[in-house]
Amino acid sequence: MRDLLSHGLRPLAERRLRHRLAALARPPGGPEDLLGLRVALFGIFSNRMGLGQGAELLARQLTAQGALVDRIDVAGELGLPGNLVRTEVRPVSELRAGGHDLVIVHLNPPEFGQLRTQLAPELFQVPIIGVFLWELDRVPRDWREAIQSCDQVWTPSVFIAEAITATFPDLADRLRVRPYAVDLDPMAQRTMPARLAARTRLGVDPDTFLVLTSFSMKSTLARKNPIAAIEAFRRAFPAEVNATHLIRCLDHAAFPEGLARMQAAASGDARIRVAAIGREESSIEDAYLACDVYLSLHRSEGFGLNLAEALSMGLPVIGTRWSLGDAIADHRLFIPVPSTLVAVVDDQHLYDGVAGARWAEPDIAFAADALSRVAASAHAPDTGPSKS
Template sequence: MSAFHTLGHRLWSLLPRSARREALFGAMAVLAPRVATPEPTGRGPLVLAGYLSARTGLGEGARRMLGAMRMAGLDPVPADLTAAHRQGPAISDAEPGRAVPEGPGTIVVHVNGPMLPWGLLALGRRAVAGKRIIAYWAWELPVLPADWRRGYAACHRIWAPSRFCAEVFARPGHPAPTIVPHPPPAPDPSPLSRADLGLAEGAFLSLCVFDAASSVARKNPLAAIEAHARAFGDDPARVLVLKTHGTGHAGPAWAPVAEAAARHRNVVVMDRHLPRRDLWALMRHADVLISLHRAEGYGLAIAEAMALGRPVVATGWSGSTDVMQGPGCHAVGYTLVPARDPQGTYDMGEARWAEADVGEAAAILRRIADEPGLREPQPFRLPAPDYAAALGVRG
């Protein structure tokens, strides 16, 4: 690398994160192909573009939509944006994307607002020309960051996974968002036992699942640790498992969680990537899923636990309220407080999110542990989305 490039990279890194985002997304919006006007009918090939090989929530959502569309009799062309948007490392066995056919049709772009123009640029002008563009967005706060504004000019329609998200995305002069929930998960656990996972066979097992690289503050594992400690102290027969990954990218936000977990001998931190079927196995062995999140756009882990028939103890606010329909769901009360996120993603002073009632959560955990009937498997799958109706191809 030349001295000029080295200096340029250093100067770029010295800019505030907000300035870097604005410069990057502004440049992409200028370079991106313009969507067709008036809105095309959408007749023609269906394309699903997104992070189809990324180990992220957005990647998992895109993969699930791809599979569900196929199950519904549609034949979407997969277009993987993982590498173009630097969302790696990629899943090694992911289905490769394909070239987007030119001409009329519909592209469902499974990336959030600020990234949408960049997504269209990665797909290419010829691929985008003449097509109807549907953006599939998810967000966890009742206020959108300013840099989402560019996404509205880069799509004709918006799909949202929950009522909460649809209300956030509604904007005068743009068609009302359509609620298209994630498809219900189909459990597929591997044969791993508790012993294989390094967990005690006879213990009451609470499970908290989150990606530390996304936002530790939003997922709020500290509240799960506190609720578990209030409910059970350090009882070795009552174990809390924090299943996470990406702690090395969480910065200072991870240290308080690691310190809190280390103070309790019955809290286990499982910091590693698990193949999808092994993660299903871990969920199957849990007695309860605990998610004292501060905000969710949807709540994939909650839907997965319900599909396995596991009880769920979760904050009763935001997008997860759409998901918590199963017989074993226990909504925890909350108060709304200013959103503060050391990792920066959700640090918006004008926005508020939920602070779960830890004492109430602890009482629910004790009740589930003391009453075996509350742990009887009660599998519940959410209704499948009607993609054909949502697409509403005209003409």
Template sequence: MTAGIMFRSALTFVHLHLWRRLPHKARRAVLFRLAFWWAPRPTSTAKAKAPIIIIGMLRHASGLGAAARACHDALKAAGLPVYGVDLTAKLMHEVNHTDFDYADGRHLLGEGTVFLHVSGPLVPLAMGQLGRAFVRHKHFIAHWFWELPRLPEDWSPAIPFLHEICVNTTFVRDAVRPIARGRPLHVVPYPLIWTGDPRLRFSQERPFTVSVIFNVASSFARKNPCAAIAAFRQAFGDDPSARLIVKYMNAFAWPEGVRLLEEAAGGAGNIELIGDVLDESGMSALYKRTDVVISLHRAEGLGLPIAEGMMRGLPVVATAWSGSVDFLTPETGVPVSFELVPVKDPQGKYTDSELLWAEADVGEAAAALRMLRSDPVLRQRLGAAAAAHAARYFLPSRYARQVVESILWQPKSIEVSSSKPEIIS
């Protein structure tokens, strides 16, 4: 039995027989320590060469999964040799986004460039699942997100497994830099792919509709949807000609969050709670019903619903702090002022009480919603400006070009594999 098979067998044993019996913090400590010591490491001199392999939770409905899929598609559209390896089930997440096709890269031994879309603590575990033969000669680039000004200590053990690090915002860059240990650290644009036309006209025949979109598993407190509900109710009360859609997913991660949403909504007939997982067509339909996107987040590494709303020509009302300030400005949306307060996260994802995050001004957000409802000309102007800026900022070819020029190689030097890939669908 090889060391790689023994390692994966040990992980399976821990997961099936011990994992569920341990408290959450103890689980993390046991699994991460085991992975750090046993996971294979790439050679330090491995160079960035073709093919490109996107590895992560390709079939998980989450921000990390969406980022991995978007980067894959952007590089593929640029004509680069791109493969994928899905670790959704291996990293103990639900496979709930199955309509994604990619060429399977699990068989690609030897040289290659890996973009690893998993959080820092999971890097050694991912390496263990990939196996020594796959890992040995690859050039590994982590593509990371984080939401607070400083990374937790349990991200540092990932660094010996990496050659470089990519992030999408200056906020995340500043959080990662203290632990990077001299690894090249690149800020690259997020490649947001959307083929529809931006909303340049708004319907006057249906309720004025505001949407807040978030993932409970990404920290209910950080996403702060109850503040969005409070702003809406302060702005419009029970007015049936105004409507709030609260779209959430992964409620199982913290069931208390649903109770808090229901409590905040107070049974109002003009507030709709949607907890289903929606595919791309379902999300597109939701955005078509929307006039304004609101995000009174306490912190964001990027802010994907903000970016997606802007791409669709929707005005966005959002906290003026953390990752989204790189692209949301007073010219392209409505930033909301805030005060910094100590981090308190009942879900336990963020445990550093010395750190601060933003508490948005609910009254200011309510005033912004009233202003946007009463002034359709302003709404259309902000939406058009948001769509134009987002189309340039998140252009997939811009991401691909920067990856090639800053990290990889010139396209003319790429040798595409002649073997026919297996398509996973």
């Protein structure tokens, strides 16, 4: 879900930003009960990206808990184009000091810092909560000032909270784990008519066994690891088997070499479809409706929103177990893929500044066998796939 703007600020600008944030440090605190509180929730609401979907899920969760939520879109302030219309969203320009009891910022520290130092200080004279996401077992050292300028920091998984604690043990008392409530934003119901209609729209054979993988190149090719998913598909289904692997690749322009690698991995097998998808057409709902199983051989996940969404729709999910929260990993339809931990190597250099970090190398042979088993049981959906 961490698919935001850039690989960071220039060193001088970053040092200046960290210095300004350090002056805004505050002690841990903030409310534990949100009932009746007026909340300004800053997020990327007008752009189709994982962080935007996470902010919307959080808004619904806060509302369900009795908070009075104003969704404040900051896509423009961060230089992002608007490609999604939400009628209930307000611009930053409408904010007034004293209008809210609590500010929650659903951005990662670099963008949090930009926003915190750009906007009028009067807007932040209430408790501030930062909602931060990350994918490795350590976080960047330059997160300290952003964390210290929040009364609390929320994360959607224990894994992220543990990564922050491992890097900054002295800041652990600010952390709260609040998983996304995916069921508060339900998708279309999976029925046979809906499945067939979605396959028609996607140009997929109504009788094929359809495997779905979806990711953003901004989340890095190495971390999302779709080439391993392609290899698992090839091992699971010999050429004569009527199976299809649909791989949705968003933001391919962020790493053209990565798209070329995927196309090379898929070459020679017309059943493997690498679909380079623009943000304007990025809705995944048809793909969920059409497919028979979701496959994610990621090396690490901060939360795993696509996996959670697929499970919520009743889809079997085969995915790397490491880094996932229990709500996903313990689901009856989830098949956990074992892995070994290795040093992080990322050709897109997003994680170069995180010393000593590790992620998972999933067992492709296990994943291939799991795909075969799910395909064999595809005509008995009530039993669910076996985890053994």
